[in-house]
């Protein structure tokens with residue numbers, strides 16, 4: 001059940017200790033895909049997993065701004081520091097725990113959030129009778145991720161096709177690049193995406209396709225359901241010593 005569409009009495013009566021917290025980003029996804037791409041996808045993966053999961057869970061509201069300063073050269077991109085993000089996510093999760101939802105999966109849609117979420121979820125799990133873990137959808141599906149490339153363009157084509165500018169797909173592909181970063185000796189020299197992609201695209205959005213998007217959504221949601229099943233039976237306290 002969606003927290004934002006439920007009443008407090010519904011939540012009081014919910015017979016579960018499981019919650020999902022979707023986390024997105026508001027950032028450039030090339031000239032063809034919306035700034036809210038990561039937020040739309042994280043929300044949809046969480047919603048679909050809720051529908052497919054054979055049990056009750058609550059789905060929190062999607063956090064719309066994350067760690068995305070790397071896209072600052074492209075208009076409309078919003079970001080907060082990792083410190084602010086970790087703290088905001090942590091306190092949001094602590095309020096879920098306060099209401100008895102002490103098994104939480106954070107459903108992430110943005111690569112820049114990964115490190116901060118891992119640290120934040122570990123800290124909560126280490127110091128509370130709770131288990132919290134981040135799930136990043138594109139780490140659980142087949143295909144090369146890129147940025148505004150085939151995978152994300154396919155998913156938005158499936159979820160909100162009116163937000164994809166089909167007439168810009170060819171140009172978006174031609175002026176993008178095919179790999180993330182600027183590498184030397186195993187080191188990424190680039191801090192910002194503008195250093196290696198002219199229009200923000202990494203990958204091939206011209207191959208984006210709604211049918212593939214529907215398949216990716218199911219693949220991600222099914223992987224998330226398997227994770228939820230594992231989290232639902234996991235011990236909530238850390239071993240005192242190894």
Ligand SMILES: [Zn+2]
Pocket residue numbers: 029037038109110147148152
């Ligand atoms: Zn994205």
